[in-house]
Amino acid sequence: xxxxxxxxxxxxxxxxxxxxxxxxxxxxxxxxxxxxxxxxxxxxxxxxxxxxxxxxxxxxxxxxxxxxxxxxxxxxxxxxxxxxxxxxxxxxxxxxxxxxxxxxxxxxxxxxxxxxxxxxxxxxxxxxxxxxxxxxxxxxxxxxxxxxxxxxxxxxxxxxxxxxxxxxxxxxxxxxxxxxxxxxxxxxxxxxxxxxxxxxxxxxxxxxxxxxxxxxxxxxxxxxxxxxxxxxxxxxxxxxxxxxxxxxxxxx
Ligand SMILES: Cc1cc2nc3c(=O)[nH]c(=O)nc-3n(C[C@H](O)[C@H](O)[C@H](O)COP(=O)(O)O)c2cc1C
Numbered sequence: 670x671x672x673x674x675x676x677x678x679x680x681x682x683x684x685x686x687x688x689x690x691x692x693x694x695x696x697x698x699x700x701x702x703x704x705x706x707x708x709x710x711x712x713x714x715x716x717x718x719x720x721x722x723x724x725x726x727x728x729x730x731x732x733x734x735x736x737x738x739x740x741x742x743x744x745x746x747x748x749x750x751x752x753x754x755x756x757x758x759x760x761x762x763x764x765x766x767x768x769x770x771x772x773x774x775x776x777x778x779x780x781x782x783x784x785x786x787x788x789x790x791x792x793x794x795x796x797x798x799x800x801x802x803x804x805x806x807x808x809x810x811x812x813x814x815x816x817x818x819x820x821x822x823x824x825x826x827x828x829x830x831x832x833x834x835x836x837x838x839x840x841x842x843x844x845x846x847x848x849x850x851x852x853x854x855x856x857x858x859x860x861x862x863x864x865x866x867x868x869x870x871x872x873x874x875x876x877x878x879x880x881x882x883x884x885x886x887x888x889x890x891x892x893x894x895x896x897x898x899x900x901x902x903x904x905x906x907x908x909x910x911x912x913x914x915x916x917x918x919x920x921x
Pocket of ligand 1: 770772776846848
C-alpha cells in the first residue's frame with residue numbers, strides 16, 4: 670500500500686530536474702497508447718519540468734514543475750477513463766519518487782485545447798509533476814470514514830469492515846484517493862462478490878466527478894493487485910438511484 674500512503678498533492682516542487690531513472694520512466698509512459706476500463710485510449714504527453722509554469726496553471730504550483738496530459742473523448746466514459754489511466758501513471762510516478770498534483774480547475778485550458786475542443790477530444794485536466802522533498806504522510810488525512818462511502822447490499826447501509834478483510838486494502842486505497850476539491854464522490858456497494866461503483870452527484874461539477882470515479886477505480890484495482898486478487902470489470906443493467914449515478918461494477 671506504499672504508493673497509496675505516499676501519494677499526496679504536491680504543489681511545491683524543488684528547483685531541480687528529475688534524475689535519469691525518473692526521466693526514463695516518464696519517457697516510457699509516452700511510448701504506448703494507454704486504455705481505460707471503458708475502452709477509451711489516451712496518448713500521454715509531457716511538458717518537461719521548467720519554472721515558467723504560470724503559462725499553464727494559475728500560480729498554485731511553485732518551483733520547477735512539468736505537466737502531464739492527454740486528449741480523450743468528451744464524454745462521461747472518456748472522463749472516467751482519463752481519471753483511471755492518469756491515476757495509474759500517478760501511482761507509478763509516486764513509486765519513482767516523482768511528485769504529482771491533479772489540476773482540474775486551475776490550468777490554462779486554451780493552452781492545451783486551443784479556442785475550442787479538438788474535434789470531440791478534450792484535455793479534461795492536467796497533472797503537475799516534478800522533483801520534491803518527499804514526506805511520507807502517515808498522519809490521518811481529511812477523508813470520509815468507511816461508513817460514509819462503503820455499503821453492504823444497498824446505499825446507506827454501512828458495511829462493517831475489519832482489518833483482515835481480503836478487500837481491506839482495496840477499500841482503503843479508494844478512501845485515500847485524490848478527488849477534485851476533496852469531495853470523495855465514490856460510493857461502493859458490495860453485493861456478494863460484486864462491488865458496484867456509484868458517483869454521488871451532489872458532490873462536485875459532474876465532469877470532474879467523473880474523473881474522480883476513474884481515479885477511485887484505479888485505486889481499488891491497486892488494492893486488489895497487491896493482494897493478488899483476480900477481478901473483472903462489468904457493466905450491470907441496474908436501476909438508477911436518485912442523486913447517484915451507477916458507473917461500473919467489479920467482480921471478485
Ligand atoms: C480531478 C481533480 C482535480 C483537481 N484540481 C485541483 C486544482 O485545480 N488545484 C489544486 O490545487 N488541486 C487540485 N486537485 C487536488 C485535490 O485538491 C486533492 O487531491 C485533494 O484535496 C486530496 O488531497 P491529497 O491529494 O493531498 O490527498 C484536484 C484533484 C482531482 C482528482
